Amino acid sequence: MAPVRLFGYTDRISVKPGEAIQFHVSSEGADTAEAQLVRLIHGDENPAGPGFVEEEVACAANGTWRVERQFTQVGSFLEVDDPAGRLAFEGSFTLFAFVHPTWPASGKRQSVIGRWDGDRKQGYGIGLDEKGYLRFWIGRGEDAVDCLAADTPLQVQMWYFVAATFDAKTRRATLYQVGVGNRYNGLLGKVALVDYDSHASAIFRTGPGNLGTTPFLMAGSRRRDAQQRACVSEFYWGKIDRCGAFDQALQPGELDTIRSGLVPAMESLVAYWDTTAGYTDRGIGDLVVDVGRHKLNAGGYNRPVRGQTGWNWDGFTDCFRLAPHEFGGIEFHADALTDCNWKATRVVTLPRGLKSGCYAMRLRSGRGKSLSEEHVVFFVRPEKPQARIAFLFPTLTYLAFANERLCFDHPEREALTGQPAVLSGIDIEMYARADFGLSTYDMHADGSGVCYSSYHRPILNMRPRYRMPSLDVASGLAADLSIIAWLDHSDFDYEVLTDEDLHRDGPAALSPYACVISGARPEYYTERMLDATEDYIADGGRYIYAGGNGFNATAGVRDGEPWIVECRRRDDGYKPWISRYGEHYMATDGMRGGPWKVLGRATQKLVGIGLSSSGGGRSEPYRRMPDSYHRTVSWITKDIDGEIIGDFGLANNGAAGLALDYYDRALGTPPHTRIIASSGGHTDSYVVNQQLVLYSYLGLYGSYDWRVHADMTYFTAPHGGAVFACGSVAFAQSLPVNNFRNSSSRVLANVVEAFVGTGRLPGFAWVNEEKQWA
Numbered sequence: 022m023a024p025v026r027l028f029g030y031t032d033r034i035s036v037k038p039g040e041a042i043q044f045h046v047s048s049e050g051a052d053t054a055e056a057q058l059v060r061l062i063h064g065d066e067n068p069a070g071p072g073f074v075e076e077e078v079a080c081a082a083n084g085t086w087r088v089e090r091q092f093t094q095v096g097s098f099l100e101v102d103d104p105a106g107r108l109a110f111e112g113s114f115t116l117f118a119f120v121h122p123t124w125p126a127s128g129k130r131q132s133v134i135g136r137w138d139g140d141r142k143q144g145y146g147i148g149l150d151e152k153g154y155l156r157f158w159i160g161r162g163e164d165a166v167d168c169l170a171a172d173t174p175l176q177v178q179m180w181y182f183v184a185a186t187f188d189a190k191t192r193r194a195t196l197y198q199v200g201v202g203n204r205y206n207g208l209l210g211k212v213a214l215v216d217y218d219s220h221a222s223a224i225f226r227t228g229p230g231n232l233g234t235t236p237f238l239m240a241g242s243r244r245r246d247a248q249q250r251a252c253v254s255e256f257y258w259g260k261i262d263r264c265g266a267f268d269q270a271l272q273p274g275e276l277d278t279i280r281s282g283l284v285p286a287m288e289s290l291v292a293y294w295d296t297t298a299g300y301t302d303r304g305i306g307d308l309v310v311d312v313g314r315h316k317l318n319a320g321g322y323n324r325p326v327r328g329q330t331g332w333n334w335d336g337f338t339d340c341f342r343l344a345p346h347e348f349g350g351i352e353f354h355a356d357a358l359t360d361c362n363w364k365a366t367r368v369v370t371l372p373r374g375l376k377s378g379c380y381a382m383r384l385r386s387g388r389g390k391s392l393s394e395e396h397v398v399f400f401v402r403p404e405k406p407q408a409r410i411a412f413l414f415p416t417l418t419y420l421a422f423a424n425e426r427l428c429f430d431h432p433e434r435e436a437l438t439g440q441p442a443v444l445s446g447i448d449i450e451m452y453a454r455a456d457f458g459l460s461t462y463d464m465h466a467d468g469s470g471v472c473y474s475s476y477h478r479p480i481l482n483m484r485p486r487y488r489m490p491s492l493d494v495a496s497g498l499a500a501d502l503s504i505i506a507w508l509d510h511s512d513f514d515y516e517v518l519t520d521e522d523l524h525r526d527g528p529a530a531l532s533p534y535a536c537v538i539s540g541a542r543p544e545y546y547t548e549r550m551l552d553a554t555e556d557y558i559a560d561g562g563r564y565i566y567a568g569g570n571g572f573n574a575t576a577g578v579r580d581g582e583p584w585i586v587e588c589r590r591r592d593d594g595y596k597p598w599i600s601r602y603g604e605h606y607m608a609t610d611g612m613r614g615g616p617w618k619v620l621g622r623a624t625q626k627l628v629g630i631g632l633s634s635s636g637g638g639r640s641e642p643y644r645r646m647p648d649s650y651h652r653t654v655s656w657i658t659k660d661i662d663g664e665i666i667g668d669f670g671l672a673n674n675g676a677a678g679l680a681l682d683y684y685d686r687a688l689g690t691p692p693h694t695r696i697i698a699s700s701g702g703h704t705d706s707y708v709v710n711q712q713l714v715l716y717s718y719l720g721l722y723g724s725y726d727w728r729v730h731a732d733m734t735y736f737t738a739p740h741g742g743a744v745f746a747c748g749s750v751a752f753a754q755s756l757p758v759n760n761f762r763n764s765s766s767r768v769l770a771n772v773v774e775a776f777v778g779t780g781r782l783p784g785f786a787w788v789n790e791e792k793q794w795a
Contacts, residue, residue, distance in 0.1 A: 023050035025387035027088070028457070028479035029397040030361070034416055034584070035519045037404050038375035044382055044397055045363035047479075048088035051386040051393070056086045056367070061379045061398070063506035063757065064485035064499035067671040070757035071506060073486055075383070082369040086384070091364060092248075093456040093478075096256040097326075097357035098241035099309055099319040107291055107315055108136055108266060109231035110187075114291075115271045116147050116157075117184035117279055118264030119201065119332040121350060122257075124467035125153030125175040132242040132255040133183070134264055136235050139244040139255060142166050143230035146242060147185050148255065149175060155219065157185035157196045161230035169196045171219035176200075178208035180262075180332040181217065182280040186270040187228065195222040197276050205336030205603075239264070239294075239309075239319060240353035253322075256355035258467045262331040263349050265293035265313070282333060292317045297331065300345035303611040304328065304577070309351065324359045324473050324585065326352040328608035330601070340606045340613075348603075354465040358458030359585050360477040377403045377516035379414065379498070379505060381485070396484050398498065403516045406533035409777040410515035412504060415540035416476075417520040417547070417576050419497050420586045423480040425460035426452050428491040431597060435491070438637030439706025443493040451481045461588040462597045470598030472607075472614075475585045492637045492679065494672040500754055501540040503671065504567055507756040508538075511770055513777075521583045523550045531557040536776035541568035541753040542680065545576040545588065548612055555627055561740030563776035566628040567769070569731065569750040570680035573616055573624055573632055577609030589614020594712045595635070618712055624682065626689030628746045629736050633683035634729040636707030640678025640751045642668035643698035643733055653784035654695045654735050657745070659771050666698050666733075667765040670755035675700075676765050678751035681707070681731040694736040697768075700749070703729050733768075743782055745772045 025048070032043040048054060058080035063071050101108065118134055125131075128151050135146020142160040150156050153174040160166035175181060175198075184197040200217025202209065209215060234251070235243050239261055241253040269289040271279075278285060284293055290313050298310040305328065307321030328341050331349030341348035369382070381396035400414055427434050428442035429452050435441055442448075451457065457479050459471045482489070482497060489496035495503075508515045516534075523530045524547050531537050531553060543566075546554075551572060558564050573594075577587035587609040590596040594616045605614050613620060624631030643666040649658050658666075667676020677700030684690050703723030713728060714721065723729040731748035738744060747753075747769075755765040775783050 025050040025391050025393040027051070027054055027384045027386055027393045027395040029382070029384060029395055030477060030479050031397060031399045033399065034476050035400050035402055035521045036371060037402055038371050039373045039404065041368050041370045042399060043365040044367045044369060045361065046086070046088050046366040046384065047091035047363060048386065049090055052088060054086050054088045054384040054386040055084070057083050057383045059381055059383045060376065061381055061485045061502055062509055064502040065495035065671050065754060066486055067495070070503070070671050071760070074506065075485070078375070080369070080372055082367060086367055088366060091361070092246065092250055093358070093361045094252055094322070095358050095456055096241060096253060096355045097321065097323040097353045098253055098256065099239040099321055099325060101237040101317050101319045103237055103317050106231070106233065107317065108237040110145070110229060110268060111231070112189040112228070113187055113268065113270040115184060115186045115267040115269065117182070117276065118147065119180060119182055119262035120259060121178065121180045121332070122149065122153070122175050122259035123178060123469055124258035125149055125177055127258060130255050131257040132238065132240070133257050133261065134239050135242065136237040137242040138232050138235045139242050141232060143232050144235050145229040147183060148257065155183055155196060155198050157194060159187060159194070159225055159227070159229045161227050165227055167194070167225035167227070169194050169221055169223045171196055171198045171221055173198065173216045173219040176209065176215060176217065179217065180206050184276050187225065188270040189228050192225050193222060194225045196220070199280055201280065201332050203335060206330060206332060206334045240325070257353050258355060260329055260350035260352045263294065263296050266291045291315065294319060296349040296351050297346050300341050300348070302342050304608045323357045326472060326608065328604065328606055330603040334603060339603050342606070342611060352469065354467065354469065356455060356459065356466055357473070358478060359473050359475040371401065375401050377401050379502065379517060398483055400517055400519050402518055402522055406516060408514045408516045409535040410508070410513055410538065410773065411531065411534040412508065412515055412517045412538045413523065413540065413543070414501060414517060414519045415543035417545040417586050418542055419480070419483050420474045420476060421461045421545045421576065421588055422482065422497060423460050423474045423476070424451055424457055424482060425462040427462055427597065430463060438491050439704065440493065440637050442490040444490050445488065447481050447487065448490045457481065464598050470590055470600060472587055472589055473585055477584045494679070495754065500672070503753045503757050504538065504540070507761055507766060507769070510761045513773060520550060523553055524578050525583065527553040528556045531562060536563045536565065536773060538565040539567050539571060542750050543568060543571040545574050545586065546572050546617070547576050547578055548610070551617065551622060551627070558738045558742050558744060561742040563742055564628065564744045565772060565776065566744065566746040567753055569682045569748055570632050570635065571624060572627055575612050575614050575617060577607035577612055579609045591615030591619070593619055594710065616712055618688070623688040625685050628744050629690050629694045629734045630682035630684050630732050630746045630748050631688055632710045633681050633713070634707045634709050634723070635680040636703065636723065637679070638673060638704055638706045640670055640673040640675025641700045641702050642666060642675055643677055643700050643731065645698050646696045648695040649697045651695065653787045654697060656775065656783040657697055657735060657768060657771050660767050661764050665764070666768060667752065667755045669758045669763060670751055671757060672751035672754040676752045676755035677731040677749040680750040681729065682746065682748040683728060683730060684732040684734055691736045694734050696732050696734055698733040700731040737782065741781065743776065
């Protein structure tokens, strides 16, 4: 009997009471599941805290759901819209493309372009064999397949012009392969003694068969799975630049013309997909335009990566905005996934009057040890803002880390955290399954970084109880729920928002609230979100940065597709991989990927502190600093006994840990910022942020470098605004200790109570003294 497993996701991550939300569920070993709407209050199961807490909520959708196993199409490709079948060639034809394979000898056959049904053996195509040799094939059925192979293998990460011709009258087929590498566009230089070119020809027995249901694909071919469902396989690993098809067999001289970058304006041109068409300063979409007369455009599936350098990139420009004609590369991966595209299992209309918060549809099936439980998480924002406090869930950061496998595929991870990974069954299952996709911290199987993540798939580490194995602490959503539990326990009236709301609505998302509280690690921000937060504070908003490593990394979200986030990696700062030179700019919005700091927007400019260091193992407490006794800010530490704050916590027994932020006037900390408390004595598993150093040297560790600490700070902003910053990812997880009766909780409560007040902030009477601080 197959073990019972349940997985799900929603069509939207942020929804209002009374609105409909779709649940997409896949089951294994069960055809029913018991559904129960729950509000998530606390996730971390550390026994020093309240443990997992959820609240069942009445909902018409509660009860038994019919569920089934659903199919997931993994892999990115392009499908041509060809309703008239113009690419179903009956006579002569030519195919051509510029290609840049990233894993030519993958051990599996790869299809570059063509109209091929791999089960019926009908159609035609150009691709690679298991050893990385270019091939051209034509088939009319199982026993009528002809194939022509090049005699020189394709080199990894090198550009080629490839073409295949078929003359129906003579049945002669030719294969044309010429290297088009220059000093910049490939892995190897001129000094490498490598053969790139190959020309081959043969007489085929027959022309191609043309099944009406076979699509013309780029980077894949048609097949059927075990249930005879149409799907795509034989994925190509690598980039494809401009490509096309003629309905005649071109001569070598004509192919040489195309190889030079020109396409003859011939009547026989059926399609020419100009992969550079459609760029704007703000990126490019998934549609690849056929600039020929038939307009056979191609649509992307699982978001092929655009904004990539092309075959004619000469290295002078590093962004598609400057020379789009040199950025025709579109990159494909067989393990890419941005949307499971499952059928909707249930459409649920949420109850009116539902309290704003973090919710999940809890699904259960099976019994005893075979019980399977899934929490399909979503967030309910208010119908109309009424509370004075908003908690902002950092959902873009959840997406960046969604289903990350760092502890498996990054052997240096243990050295970074200073401890071995502690794996759970969920971690092992997440790693073993290819059908739930990767995170932006992972690499594709060809070694390329994953730049897209999505919530249209099950996210196994966005569950309320999840612990990050490499750090062995609650992480992401599970950590942020400690703040929700604290707000609940403290009886503060609050509502919740998500990064999706902030990106969509901008300042209007925050402006109804007197006080906005961030999550523990609000790391990934779009430009629109960053602007909105800065404007909110400058216009009199009061902001609590309740974490660390915030506002640090760029992220891109395309309008109309909020479920996908794009991240590119530069060679500065912490990075699990690096984008190739020339490919640092996001196709989503044209922004340069990497840290905001190098774009002139260090976190200190926004909230007073920014990332100093990160690590694992033991966390530390804060100690009050002299500023905290000043009468302008002494109210923040009211009722704190002694000088120590946060010598406890669910994340390694301290409020300062995991990632630490520090005050730095040189990076934009407002000059009148007060340091309320600072941590110290961190272990040598904490290392100074690479963005802060010019050279690597011994001593950039916790016991040596002064920058390895967290600063808890406060400053006032224009129009009655203010920012209180905690400076540590672990701070949030110190709140629940001792049933929320502790010094961290007291400090945060003092700040929230002041921030939600309608009058001036405490300490305002001595504001003139602040002006003397600089």
